[in-house]
Amino acid sequence: MPVAPPVHAVQPPMNWTLNGSAVATVQDARQTLLDYLRHTAGLVATRMGCCLGQCGACTVLVDGRAVPACDTPLWSLAGKTVVTLEGLGTPQAPHPLQTAFIEAQALQCGYCTSGMIMAAAALLQRNPLPTHKDIRLALDGNLCRCGVHNRVIRAVADAAAAMAQTARPGGGGCAAAACPTTESDQ
């Protein structure tokens, strides 16, 4: 965790963006982003798993990077943009990852799912056509005890293929060709 800034008697509210909305929060040297999301903002899709930054259940996007919210102090977010699962997509406007996770039934208990999807979203932003190996690497900090890893890999690859297809001029084309992943590339 970064070192907390010196505490002054009165500090101006800090401005940042959460799921597309501007927020201003009072700086509190102790509060973590996870605590803020779950208890102040009422956004409970980000899950508490260890509070040690070890399991990935609380992964969110900060300026497009996947970070554990339990290990991110609120004061470090000045001027930054945070996206949680609630801000990624909705049933009306789903993120391709959400569609793919549902289609692949890529969960059992679903406790790690929110963090998995956010880590995968960060991956697809920086690498739109990941191999299975890339996906495994990007999700290595996200633990799952139910053992749905293979379904998650499939869902992320499917989402990448769907996004590539949508992005291609004129759409259409072969989804398989858009996704270079094969089962043997691990």
Place this chain on the structure above:
Amino acid sequence: MTPAALPDALRTHPLIDQWLRVTPEGRVKAFSGKVDIGQGISHALRLIVAEELGLPPALIDMVAVSTLHSPDEAVTSGSLSVQHSGSALRHAAAALRERCRAAFARQQGVDVAAIDCSAGRFQLRGTDTVAGYADLVRPELLRAPLQAVEAPTVPLRSGSACHAPRPDVAAKVWGRFEYLQDKALPGLCHGQVFRSPWLQALPLPLDRAQALEAALTALPGVLTVVCDGQLVGVLTETESALQPAIALVRRRAEQGLLWQPAQPWVPPSDLSTWLRSQPQETTVVHEQAPAQEPAPVRGGTGKPRATQVLRAEYERPYLQHASIGLSCALAHWQEGGTALAVWSHSQGIFNLRRDLALAFGLPVDRVVVSHQEGAGCYGHNGADDVAFDAAWLARHAGGRPVRVQWTRHAEMAHAPLGPAMVVALEAALGADGRLESWSQQVWSQGHGTRPGRGATPALLGAWQGARPAPVPMAVNAALSAGGGSERNAVPPYRIAAVRVLNHRVLAMPVRVSALRALGAHANVFAAESFMDELAAQAGQDPLAFRLAHLPGAENARARAVLTEAARLAGWHSPPAGGAAEGYGRGMAYARYKNTGAYCAVVAELVVTEAVRLQKLWIAADLGRVVHPDGARNQLEGGAVQAASWSLCEATRLDEGGIASADWASYPIFRFADVPQVHVSLLDQPLQPSLGAGECTAGPVAAAIANAIDDAIGVRMRSMPFTAERLMQCAQSQPG
């Protein structure tokens, strides 16, 4: 479908309206005592009801399980929910369908044979006269007890309903699913209970308790501090306010300022020796002698060839549940402290209710436990204990509801462990390459300390107050219910003489209880590793050796899964592209509990300095499958979890109790470790359902060990198969 007896749950709950109710709008409410623990059972049950009633699954609402209104179906465990609750709901739904058909026939003055039922509508054949369930259901129709199986159940799945997706999957993906951990009640306050790292410790000395109480009370947001025996509880206004309290207690405990163990505790350095040297209760699990002495087999020279006797011993360490979520409960004392409401993700809410009543001196009917899903549950974890913690603290909350969620440290260090086991095998291999005798001996603590089964409460906190209830010794379920440490200790093969002994270890310095598959993990690991050792001794292919010991019609399903797994994996073909150095394959088979699902596994791996598990092929016969993708998900997940146990997991004990108390000290499989998993379900729509969640555990462990031996000629008899163990074994097994 073979004619079925009335399921046990229908004997104890014989009224249809204990299982099914129809709303005026034509929706169906279905009640079950089996709970969702990540496996999606409520969806499978919904599909069964939908199938029998001929209704779309979306019209079936599974009612949240509560001791208020649900049938008591004991514990959701043992891969039995589809068999037990599913069977009860299937028969109740079939009876409802036929009673409605009969009611419509009476209404129309015709014979029941003139009434068609399709898509949930009853129709007088050849007319436009139709009626739905809501039109026909009357209270007396729902309340006439089911005495016997009344109506035939739908013989084959209809094909479309079984692919309806689990609705909670989408809710979880949208972030809109409310886990118990998210539950808020008006006036809720938050609590944490601190305890010693040992199962039994001395009460906190008065001066230390007072000093701690003063320090905790001084923290901002703290409402109350409660000390009782070795327990220290703190109540706060917000969940965030607990963090400084947790840090403070942790600091003092590390400084040695809090608890001391009841007896000095030195963890066993060698689990095998320790287990064998404890007091034990020995039972003969199975004994079968040959009908007559077999005639000596003569070799080509005319001299009798000697039978060879092989012996080997296998071990598994203590294992941890390691769920990604944290055990959590809410409790609320009501009606002036004479009634208790609890919300829990326990596997057995009725059993929990019983022991909460015992612990707090209440009549059982003054306690309500309602289930709400938490994170994945793989056995007796902290769910029941944290419910005690919440109820205990809530007595000091002035009538406010209290939420307690364990920390990651408590989750790992205070939940029961999966028991360590030693399995010793001895077999006589005849000159004809057939097994003549098999002896299996198991040393393990019992695999159950669940609540709801004894005269005193089996809840951790109830053992740690100022007037503690006794800590019961772990026990095993009856073999007829699958057993505990002796689960799958009887080999599935046809062998003339078999003797199986179970030595239940009567010492429990660290709490143990049920972990997914119970003794089947180690027993099948041992037996199926030994089968490969015997096959090698006999100079036979492991598949052929197994098939030869599974003769006759009664073993057809066993042979089928073995053959299918071998086909999937290309057992008889060399690996594509040629075998890399250190490449190996291994197989294993078991029928879970010897009465459940048939499962064969082939593992493929490469051994360098460590084991790289690459693929698992699983062939399973689960009988009639309700939700194929759900069943596959369970098989895949069970296999990945068992591979993680077998390759990298072991609880670390030290003088301070359970030392592996976070993800760094108790690593589980990560994405880089997970093999590809290929599943083949053998379709058996006419056979009873058999459950999917646990059948892979043993075969996966043994298939991996057998593949390691195939790869580098090193026999791993002790889990986990870490790089360090591999090195030790390679050095001790020269050549």
